[in-house]
Amino acid sequence: xxxxxxxxxxxxxxxxxxxxxxxxxxxxxxxxxxxxxxxxxxxxxxxxxxxxxxxxxxxxxxxxxxxxxxxxxxxxxxxxxxxxxxxxxxxxxxxxxxxxxxxxxxxxxxxxxxxxxxxxxxxxxxxxxxxxxxxxxxxxxxxxxxxxxxxxxxxxxxxxxxxxxxxxxxxxxxxxxxxxxxxxxxxxxxxxxxxxxxxxxxxxxxxxxxxxxxxxxxxxxxxxxxxxxxxxxxxxxxxxxxxxxxxxxxxxxxxxxxxxxxxxxxxxxxxxxxxxxxxxxxxxxxxxxxxxxxxxxxxxxxxxxxxxxxxxxxxxxxxxxxxxxxxxxxxxxx
Amino acid sequence: xxxxxxxxxxxxxxxxxxxxxxxxxxxxxxxxxxxxxxxxxxxxxxxxxxxxxxxxxxxxxxxxxxxxxxxxxxxxxxxxxxxxxxxxxxxxxxxxxxxxxxxxxxxxxxxxxxxxxxxxxxxxxxxxxxxxxxxxxxxxxxxxxxxxxxxxxxxxxxxxxxxxxxxxxxxxxxxxxxxxxxxxxxxxxxxxxxxxxxxxxxxxxxxxxxxxxxxxxxxxxxxxxxxxxxxxxxxxxxxxxxxxxxxxxxxxxxxxxxxxxxxxxxxxxxxxxxxxxxxxxxxxxxxxxxxxxxxxxxx
Numbered sequence: 001x002x003x004x005x006x007x008x009x010x011x012x013x014x015x016x017x018x019x020x021x022x023x024x025x026x027x028x029x030x031x032x033x034x035x036x037x038x039x040x041x042x043x044x045x046x047x048x049x050x051x052x053x054x055x056x057x058x059x060x061x062x063x064x065x066x067x068x069x070x071x072x073x074x075x076x077x078x079x080x081x082x083x084x085x086x087x088x089x090x091x092x093x094x095x096x097x098x099x100x101x102x103x104x105x106x107x108x109x110x111x112x113x114x115x116x117x118x119x120x121x122x123x124x125x126x127x128x129x130x131x132x133x134x135x136x137x138x139x140x141x142x143x144x145x146x147x148x149x150x151x152x153x154x155x156x157x158x159x160x161x162x163x164x165x166x167x168x169x170x171x172x173x174x175x176x177x178x179x180x181x182x183x184x185x186x187x188x189x190x191x192x193x194x195x196x197x198x199x200x201x202x203x204x205x206x207x208x209x210x211x212x213x214x215x216x217x218x219x220x221x222x223x224x225x226x227x228x229x230x231x232x233x234x235x236x237x238x239x240x241x242x243x244x245x246x247x248x249x250x251x252x253x254x255x256x257x258x259x260x261x262x263x264x265x266x267x268x269x270x271x272x273x274x275x276x277x278x279x280x281x282x283x284x285x286x287x288x289x290x291x292x293x294x295x296x297x298x299x300x301x302x303x304x305x306x307x308x309x310x311x312x313x314x315x316x317x318x319x320x321x322x323x324x325x326x327x328x329x330x331x332x333x334x
Numbered sequence: 335x336x337x338x339x340x341x342x343x344x345x346x347x348x349x350x351x352x353x354x355x356x357x358x359x360x361x362x363x364x365x366x367x368x369x370x371x372x373x374x375x376x377x378x379x380x381x382x383x384x385x386x387x388x389x390x391x392x393x394x395x396x397x398x399x400x401x402x403x404x405x406x407x408x409x410x411x412x413x414x415x416x417x418x419x420x421x422x423x424x425x426x427x428x429x430x431x432x433x434x435x436x437x438x439x440x441x442x443x444x445x446x447x448x449x450x451x452x453x454x455x456x457x458x459x460x461x462x463x464x465x466x467x468x469x470x471x472x473x474x475x476x477x478x479x480x481x482x483x484x485x486x487x488x489x490x491x492x493x494x495x496x497x498x499x500x501x502x503x504x505x506x507x508x509x510x511x512x513x514x515x516x517x518x519x520x521x522x523x524x525x526x527x528x529x530x531x532x533x534x535x536x537x538x539x540x541x542x543x544x545x546x547x548x549x550x551x552x553x554x555x556x557x558x559x560x561x562x563x564x565x566x567x568x569x570x571x572x573x574x575x576x577x578x579x580x581x582x583x584x585x586x587x588x589x590x591x592x593x594x595x596x597x598x599x600x601x602x603x604x605x606x607x608x609x610x611x612x613x614x615x616x617x618x619x620x621x622x623x624x625x626x627x628x629x630x631x632x633x
Contacts, residue, residue, distance in 0.1 A: 040447035046522035047440035051452065054437035057491040061472070062459040068468025082471065127364065133357045146365040148619060149372075152611050154551035156570045160577040160604045161371050164378065170597065172374050175389045204367065212626050236353055269554050273578055287466065294467045295558055307465030315462045 072305035092305045102306065105289040108282050109310075112198070112271075113263045120202045121259060124210025125252060129240055131211060132218050147208025159273030162201055163188065188274065191281040198274055198282070217251045218244060254325055261321030264314045286310045372608070379403070379602035386597050402602035412603070414565060415572035422485045422568055423549045429490045430545040431538065437491075438499035439526050444509065453500075460493040466558070473559055480563035485556055489549075495541050498628050502537040503530065540625040543618050550611070573607050576600075 041048060072092055074085040096102055127147070134140040150158065165171050166187035174184040187197045221244065229239045268287040275283040286306060294303025373393050378386055382397030390396055406412055440446050441453050464472075469488065478484040507530055515525050531538070553570035560566050567575070577600050 037447070044440075044443075044446055044522070047443060047446050050436045050440050050522070050526070054433045054456070054491055054496075055452075057433055057487075058456055058459060061469075061488045061491065062463060065464030065468035065472045066462075068464055068471045071467065071471070127361075130357050130361055133354070134361065139358070143361050143365050145616070145619060146368050148622075149612075149615065150368055152547060152551075152615055152622075153608060154553065154570050156553055156574045156578065157604055157608055160573065160600065161375055163578070164375055164597075164601060164604065165371055170386070170389050172389075172392055175392070207364070208368065209626070212623055216627050269552070272554075272557070273574070290466045291558070295470060300467055300471070304465065304467040307467055311462055311465055318461050 069304060069308050071301050072308045074301060076301040076304075092301045093309070096302055096305050096309070101284060101289060105284050105286045105306075109264060109266050109285045112195075112266065112282065112285060115195075115199055116202055117256075117259055117263070119199050120206050120210070121256065123203050123207040125214055125248075127207050128211040128214035128218065128248075129244060131215060132244060133236065133240070144208065144211075147211070149208070150205045151209035153205075155267075155269040155273040158201065158205060158270075162197070162274060166197060186278075188276065189278045191279050194274075194279040195282050198271075201274065202270070213251060213255070214248055217248045221247045253328060257321045257325045257328075261318040262314070264310055264317060372612075375601050375604050378598060379605045381598060383598055386601075402598045403606070405599060406602055406606050411564070412569075412572060412576075412606075415567050415569045418482065418566055419550060419569040422482055423546050425482075425486045426490060426549040427542050427545045429486060430492065430495070431542055433491045434495050434499050434541060435526075435531070435538075437496050438503050439522075439530055441496075442500050442503035442507070443512070456496055457493050459491075460497075470558055479559055480561060480566060482566060484559035485549075485568065489552075489555065492545070495544055498625065499537060499541060501628060502534060506534055506537070536621075536624070537628075540621040540628075543621050544625055547611070547618070547622075569607055573603060577603060 068082065071082060071085075073087060073089060074082070075088045075092070076082070076085045080086075131140060131143065134143070163171075165173050168174060168184050168186050168189055171187070173187070178184055185193060187193050225243050225247070226239055229243050234242065264286070266285040266287045268285075268291065271283050271285060271288055275288075287310075290303045290307045290310075293299045293306065297303075370393065374391075377393055377395045378391050379402055380395035380398055380400070381391045382399050382401075385391050385396035437456060441449060441456070443449075446452075463469075473479055473484050473488065478487070511529065512525055515529055520528070551570065553568070553574055556568050556571040557574065560568075560571060
C-alpha cells in the first residue's frame with residue numbers, strides 16, 4: 001500500500017517535470033542529455049559568477065606558482081628569468097641528491113616527524129582517557145581551557161617562552177635544578193638535548209588540543225556499554241581498556257594513517273623559532289634547507305628541486321594514506 | 335549475590351577514590367605545565383632588572399615595576415608592528431571570508447553542473463602546491479615583496495576552510511528552503527544574502543576566527559617576503575628578530591645606555607604579544623572547538 005503511494009507520487013512528479021521541460025513525451029530522456037553547458041550557464045549564471053573571484057585567487061596564487069616548478073629542471077639565471085634560462089633536465093636533481101645536506105635534511109625530517117608521532121600523537125589519547133574519568137564538570141572544563149591554551153600561541157611566542165624558561169644562563173628551570181643541587185642542563189644549546197626539548201615542546205603545544213577529537217568520539221559511545229560493563233563487574237581500568245579504547249580505535253587509526261601521510265612535511269615555523277647557532281645537527285629539515293638555499297642563498301633551482309622532491313613524495317604518501325584508510329573502512333580524506 | 339555485590343562495591347569505591355585522586359592530580363600537573371610558563375614570564379616582565387639578573391624571579395614579581403611596558407609602548411617600531419599586524423589580520427579575514435563564502439555556496443548546491451570538477455580544482459591545492467620558492471618567485475614578479483599585500487592575498491583562499499564551510503552549508507541550508515525562495519522569485523545573490531548568510535552566522539564566526547588567529551600567529555611568509563621594508567614587519571616577525579634572533583636591538587635601548595640586561599624587556603614583549611590572544615581566548619575557544627569537530631569529519 002505504502003509502496004504504491006510512493007510510486008504514484010514518483011510518477012506524478014515525473015509527469016510534472018515532463019510537462020514543464022518539454023511538450024513531447026518521448027523526448028524526455030534525450031532532451032536531458034542535449035542540454036549543453038550554455039543551458040546551465042544561463043540557468044545558474046549567478047552561481048558561476050560567485051565562483052569567479054575565488055577561482056581567480058586559486059589560479060593566481062595556487063596554480064600559477066606550479067609553473068615555477070620548471071625551475072627544478074633549469075639552470076636559473078636571474079638575468080635570463082624563469083623562461084629564458086637553459087633546460088638542464090635532471091642535472092639539478094643529480095646535484096641535489098649528491099649533497100650531504102640533502103641526506104641530512106631528509107633524515108632529520110623523517111626523524112623529527114616519526115618521533116613526534118610517538119610522543120605528540122599518543123599524549124592526547126592518554127589525556128582524553130584521563131579527562132573522560134573526571135566526573136566533575138567544572139574541574140574538567142577548567143582543565144580543558146588551560147590545556148587548549150598553547151595551541152593558540154604562535155611559534156615565535158612559544159620559542160621566546162622556551163628560551164626564557166630553559167636557557168642555561170638564566171632559565172628558571174635551570175635555576176630550580178641548581179637550587180636542588182643538580183647541574184644546569186643545556187636544553188636548547190646542545191644537539192641531543194635540543195631534540196628532546198623540541199619534542200617535549202611539541203607535546204606541550206598539541207596535547208590539549210588533540211584531545212578534542214577523541215573526547216568527541218568518546219562522547220558518542222553508548223552509555224549502556226558502560227552500564228553493561230559495570231554489571232559485569234568491570235572496574236575503571238577495565239572499562240577504559242575494554243570499552244573506551246575499542247570504541248575510539250577507529251578515530252585513532254584514521255588519525256594515525258593521516259599523520260603517517262604527512263611524515264615528509266615539516267613545521268618550518270616551529271624549527272625556526274626553536275633553533276639557534278649551537279644546534280644545527282637536527283634543525284636542518286627539508287623546508288629549512290629550501291629556505292636557506294633559495295631565499296637566503298639565491299640558489300633557486302636547487303631549492304625548487306628540493307621542494308618538488310618533498311611535494312611529490314608528500315602527495316604520494318597522502319594518497320597512499322587515503323587509500324589505506326578507505327580500505328580499512330574509514331572516511332579517508334579525499 | 336546482593337551481599338557480595340555490596341562488599342565489592344564498598345571495596346572498589348575506596349580504590350576508586352584513590353585512583354580518582356591520582357587522575358585528578360595528573361591532570362592538574364598537566365594543566366600547570368601549560369599555565370606556569372606564562373605565570374613565570376609575566377612575573378619576570380613585572381620585575382626589576384636586578385632581581386632578574388640575579389635569577390631570583392620564579393612565579394611572583396620581585397621589585398614590582400611597569401617600566402618595561404612603558405618602554406614597549408614608547409618604542410615606535412613595536413607599535414608600528416602591532417599596527418601592521420592588526421591591519422593585515424583584519425583585511426586578511428575579510429577577504430578570506432568573502433572568498434570562502436563565494437566558493438562554498440555555489441559548491442554546496444547540488445544543481446550546479448561541474449560541481450565535482452570545480453571542487454576538485456579547489457581542494458587539490460590542499461595536497462599539492464608549488465612550494466616555497468615558486469611562491470616566492472610569484473610574489474616577486476607581482477611586485478608584492480615588502481608590501482602588506484604579500485601577507486594578505488596569497489593565503490587568503492584556504493581550501494581547508496572552504497571544505498568546512500561547504501560541509502556546514504550543505505547541512506544547514508536544506509534544498510527545499512532554497513527552492514521555495516526561488517519559487518518566490520529570489521535569485522541566488524538574494525538567497526545568499528538574505529537566507530544563507532543569516533542562517534550560517536555560527537560557522538562564519540568560527541571560520542573568521544580560524545582566519546584571524548591563523549594570520550595573527552603566522553610569521554613564515556612574513557619572514558620570506560618582508561625583507562628590506564622594516565616598517566612592514568608584523569608583530570610576530572618583529573618578535574622573532576627581537577627575541578629569538580636577538581639580531582635587532584630595542585630602539586630605546588640604543589639611546590638609553592643604562593639598560594644592560596634586556597631580559598625583562600624580552601619577557602614583557604612576550605606578554606605584550608600574547609595579551610591580545612589571551613584576552614580573546616575565553617570567548618573564541620568555544621568556536622574553535624566546534625570548528626575543529628567539523629573539520630575532523632573530513633581530514
